[in-house]
Amino acid sequence: xxxxxxxxxxxxxxxxxxxxxxxxxxxxxxxxxxxxxxxxxxxxxxxxxxxxxxxxxxxxxxxxxxxxxxxxxxxxxxxxxxxxxxxxxxxxxxxxxxxxxxxxxxxxxxxxxxxxxxxxxxxxxxxxxxxxxxxxxxxxxxxxxxxxxxxxxxxxxxxxxxxxxxxxxxxxxxxxxxxxxxxxxxxxxxxxxxxxxxxxxxxxxxxxxxxxxxxxxxxxxxxxxxxxxxxxxxxxxxxxxxxxxxxxxxxxxxxxxxxxxxxxxxxxxxxxxxxxxxxxxxxxxxxxxxxxxxxxxxxxxxxxxxxxxxxxxxxxxxxxxxxxxxxxxxxxxxxxxxxxxxxxxxxxxxxxxxxxxxxxxxxxxxxxxxxxxxxxxxxxxxxxxxxxxxxxxxxxxxxxxxxxxxxxxxxxxxxxxxxxxxxxxxxxxxxxxxxxxxxxxxxxxxxxxxxxxxxxxx
Amino acid sequence: xxxxxxxxxxxxxxxxxxxxxxxxxxxxxxxxxxxxxxxxxxxxxxxxxxxxxxxxxxxxxxxxxxxxxxxxxxxxxxxxxxxxxxxxxxxxxxxxxxxxxxxxxxxxxxxxxxxxxxxxxxxxxxxxxxxxxxxxxxxxxxxxxxxxxxxxxxxxxxxxxxxxxxxxxxxxxxxxxxxxxxxxxxxxxxxxxxxxxxxxxxxxxxxxxxxxxxxxxxxxxxxxxxxxxxxxxxxxxxxxxxxxxxxxxxxxxxxxxxxxxxxxxxxxxxxxxxxxxxxxxxxxxxxxxxxxxxxxxxxxxxxxxxxxxxxxxxxxxxxxxxxxxxxxxxxxxxxxxxxxxxxxxxxxxxxxxxxxxxxxxxxxxxx
Numbered sequence: 001x002x003x004x005x006x007x008x009x010x011x012x013x014x015x016x017x018x019x020x021x022x023x024x025x026x027x028x029x030x031x032x033x034x035x036x037x038x039x040x041x042x043x044x045x046x047x048x049x050x051x052x053x054x055x056x057x058x059x060x061x062x063x064x065x066x067x068x069x070x071x072x073x074x075x076x077x078x079x080x081x082x083x084x085x086x087x088x089x090x091x092x093x094x095x096x097x098x099x100x101x102x103x104x105x106x107x108x109x110x111x112x113x114x115x116x117x118x119x120x121x122x123x124x125x126x127x128x129x130x131x132x133x134x135x136x137x138x139x140x141x142x143x144x145x146x147x148x149x150x151x152x153x154x155x156x157x158x159x160x161x162x163x164x165x166x167x168x169x170x171x172x173x174x175x176x177x178x179x180x181x182x183x184x185x186x187x188x189x190x191x192x193x194x195x196x197x198x199x200x201x202x203x204x205x206x207x208x209x210x211x212x213x214x215x216x217x218x219x220x221x222x223x224x225x226x227x228x229x230x231x232x233x234x235x236x237x238x239x240x241x242x243x244x245x246x247x248x249x250x251x252x253x254x255x256x257x258x259x260x261x262x263x264x265x266x267x268x269x270x271x272x273x274x275x276x277x278x279x280x281x282x283x284x285x286x287x288x289x290x291x292x293x294x295x296x297x298x299x300x301x302x303x304x305x306x307x308x309x310x311x312x313x314x315x316x317x318x319x320x321x322x323x324x325x326x327x328x329x330x331x332x333x334x335x336x337x338x339x340x341x342x343x344x345x346x347x348x349x350x351x352x353x354x355x356x357x358x359x360x361x362x363x364x365x366x367x368x369x370x371x372x373x374x375x376x377x378x379x380x381x382x383x384x385x386x387x388x389x390x391x392x393x394x395x396x397x398x399x400x401x402x403x404x405x406x407x408x409x410x411x412x413x414x415x416x417x418x419x420x421x422x423x424x425x426x427x428x429x430x431x432x433x434x435x436x437x438x439x440x441x442x443x444x445x446x447x448x449x450x451x452x453x454x455x456x457x458x
Numbered sequence: 459x460x461x462x463x464x465x466x467x468x469x470x471x472x473x474x475x476x477x478x479x480x481x482x483x484x485x486x487x488x489x490x491x492x493x494x495x496x497x498x499x500x501x502x503x504x505x506x507x508x509x510x511x512x513x514x515x516x517x518x519x520x521x522x523x524x525x526x527x528x529x530x531x532x533x534x535x536x537x538x539x540x541x542x543x544x545x546x547x548x549x550x551x552x553x554x555x556x557x558x559x560x561x562x563x564x565x566x567x568x569x570x571x572x573x574x575x576x577x578x579x580x581x582x583x584x585x586x587x588x589x590x591x592x593x594x595x596x597x598x599x600x601x602x603x604x605x606x607x608x609x610x611x612x613x614x615x616x617x618x619x620x621x622x623x624x625x626x627x628x629x630x631x632x633x634x635x636x637x638x639x640x641x642x643x644x645x646x647x648x649x650x651x652x653x654x655x656x657x658x659x660x661x662x663x664x665x666x667x668x669x670x671x672x673x674x675x676x677x678x679x680x681x682x683x684x685x686x687x688x689x690x691x692x693x694x695x696x697x698x699x700x701x702x703x704x705x706x707x708x709x710x711x712x713x714x715x716x717x718x719x720x721x722x723x724x725x726x727x728x729x730x731x732x733x734x735x736x737x738x739x740x741x742x743x744x745x746x747x748x749x750x751x752x753x754x755x756x757x758x759x760x761x762x763x764x765x766x767x768x769x770x771x772x773x774x775x776x777x778x779x780x781x782x783x784x785x786x787x788x789x790x791x792x793x794x795x796x797x798x799x800x801x802x803x804x805x806x807x808x809x810x811x812x813x814x815x816x817x818x819x820x821x822x823x824x825x
Contacts, residue, residue, distance in 0.1 A: 004640060005640050006640040006643040006644060007639055008641060010643075168581065171464070184475045185474070185475065187464065187475070187626065188473055188474055188475045188477075188478050189472060191469075191473070191478055192471055192472045192473050192478075193466075193467060195471075196467070196469065196471050206671070207671040210671060210672060210675050212676060214675070247467070250467075259464040260464070261464055261805075262464065262465045262467065262468065264468060264519075265468045266468050266469075279542045398678045399678055400674040400675060400678040400679075401678065401679055401681075402674050402682065403674070413467075413469065414469070417468070417469055417470060423467075423818060425470040428477060431470060431471055431472070431473055431477065432473065432477055432480055432481060434471055435473060435481050436481055436484050436485070439481070439485055440488070444657060444660075444670070445659065445669075445670045445671060445682075446669075
């Protein structure tokens with residue numbers, strides 16, 4: 001169910017008041033779990049088997065870790081199980097395709113049958129979340145959750161189930177245990193987050209998609225200006241789409257009294273690629289930092305190892321996004337970018353002399369370049385787009401002015417928010433006016449059909 | 459990170475309860491005021507022989523506005539599908555126009571809507587025709603909608619029919635209507651909340667039935683606000699010239715599978731429509747067909763004539779004034795149900811010569 005769809009509205013209108021009524025009783029957590037499973041099962045009931053299985057393995061792994069002296073073995077069980085599930089459902093097709101390509105190139109007349117598996121929505125998110133629990137427990141960072149129902153609710157909490165944020169147990173489990181009171185302030189906050197998210201998704205992301213899809217679906221038919229603008233628009237589309245979802249998820253959770261982590265912090269104002277990754281999909285980048293980069297050694301073993309660890313982490317992060325070489329290259333490009341900006345940041349000139357706006361522009365342009373690989377249908381398409389950007393000459397891009405105006409308005413808001421004139425944005429009349437304008441814009445300009453979220457396919 | 463230290467957001471858009479109340483009031487006031495305000499600003503002056511422009515057939519807000527306009531006048535409303543609307547003829551050659559000519563008056567108004575079958579017509583009048591009360595109505599029934607289980611909306615296989623948002627979304631169930639739950643709920647929502655209909659009207663009328671975002675893709679350098687001329691396009695811009703190029707081979711066929719009235723979904727909806735109009739204080743005169751019987755032969759023709767008799771007897775049993783004219787001459791049809799302009803002229807003449815119709819018109823003058 002999309003958050004801005006009728007089925008979800010009806011679901012929430014039933015689940016929410018019942019949850020409020022039951023939350024202080026022992027039935028509250030059961031209702032929350034039932035609602036979350038209903039939400040997930042609405043997409044495909046078979047997915048419930050998978051999430052229940054994954055949840056059970058991790059719950060019992062932690063339980064065995066507590067009692068057994070072979071704690072590491074149970075951690076390995078959890079990690080192997082989770083990675084195995086992800087590998088099976090997400091990467092089996094990719095692996096088979098590449099093996100068949102290899103066999104073909106060796107003139108071996110044998111082809112492995114493609115697995116034809118459906119990728120369960122949200123699997124990348126809840127598996128990482130569940131895995132973080134067992135790892136944190138192994139490390140002694142959190143106590144074990146003794147209630148299976150509470151643990152299952154932690155894994156499947158419906159506002160964040162499909163596209164994150166990838167919550168940490170130490171943030172969410174205590175909230176599930178304490179069931180914080182829901183105040184009117186929480187509802188107001190939740191509504192604020194939700195409306196902003198809805199605006200980002202429906203008014204902005206879905207709108208920009210129209211132009212991006214037109215260009216990227218047939219890049220060979222377009223010239224440099226259209227390809228550049230489509231790339232630029234895609235950068236904002238994916239940001240509005242994903243951060244919009246997160247805002248809606250956080251808003252819904254907030255109305256239930258839960259505080260989910262911030263997942264985006266105006267990433268296109270970053271002054272370096274490291275800074276970018278501290279602002280973009282924060283829950284994922286921090287997950288990879290804590291559970292991959294640091295265990296590999298982080299930055300503690302010299303520059304070469306630091307960059308080796310960084311490259312590995314970024315490439316695996318790219319692969320997390322999708323089973324295709326384009327995502328691997330995307331990760332690699334970001335790794336190169338991080339290397340470059342990190343080295344530049346060591347110099348006095350870059351640190352002191354280069355204006356902040358120039359750094360932001362450089363990082364944004366680099367990120368846009370990387371997005372080409374993320375969005376393109378194939379590596380061939382990506383290279384074609386890059387080549388045509390530099391060689392195909394000028395033609396009218398027919399890019400809607402309105403789209404550019406909206407992006408500029410969003411960027412200006414973010415720029416002001418992180419500047420000294422932030423106070424202007426905090427004035428009550430300004431905030432009220434912006435919300436009213438967003439609602440009016442949504443009512444009048446929003447497309448009539450619902451579009452799925454981009455990150456739902458990861 | 460503990461829950462208390464989770465940052466709220468990466469922007470300042472955070473309203474308190476009181477501020478949300480202010481926003482809510484502004485939105486609710488706008489919800490109620492904007493349709494009325496829009497009606498004041500937007501010019502709509504339907505002249506003689508006006509009919510809802512073909513391209514605006516899905517603009518139910520406009521239809522509702524037109525109903526409100528004619529509802530304030532003492533005229534006889536002629537309601538039906540493309541036969542009444544005049545699918546193959548210009549607007550001054552429709553049945554309502556010829557009725558005016560024949561009676562030497564301007565009392566007949568074309569309230570036909572192209573493509574509206576009985577199931578959709580019920581929804582149209584129920585939700586968007588509420589201003590039609592205490593009126594005199596000629597309601598046309600086109601037997602074509604009972605010419606097969608598919609046309610009667612009884613097929614199991616998905617069938618994309620006209621005006622799906624007007625039909626019953628949930629009950630009674632229409633097996634060939636496979637819209638998603640969201641689409642159905644949205645259709646129901648629109649029937650009861652005016653603003654979405656107004657927005658749909660704006661989209662259809664000023665943005666060529668595109669979402670505004672999609673419109674900007676086709677008109678990237680145009681200002682969408684400038685497209686709002688507040689002037690409903692004159693019907694003449696959409697006018698059709700008489701078209702005989704669509705004339706089908708009207709040779710007799712056996713392809714029709716007439717559905718009996720007892721099991722017909724379209725007929726049941728038509729009867730509901732008659733009852734609805736009568737409950738709203740209107741007098742209803744039913745015009746049945748005339749179907750192009752020259753396209754029928756043998757068993758098909760017999761079945762149709764039996765059906766027609768059955769329809770007539772049901773109307774009689776229910777004290778509904780009606781006229782089921784004989785088929786027009788073959789050359790006065792363009793297809794199975796649409797007459798030529800001469801066909802409409804003849805039909806108007808036949809109607810005016812019919813006793814029941816005469817009586818109906820006479821009584822309407824005294825109302």
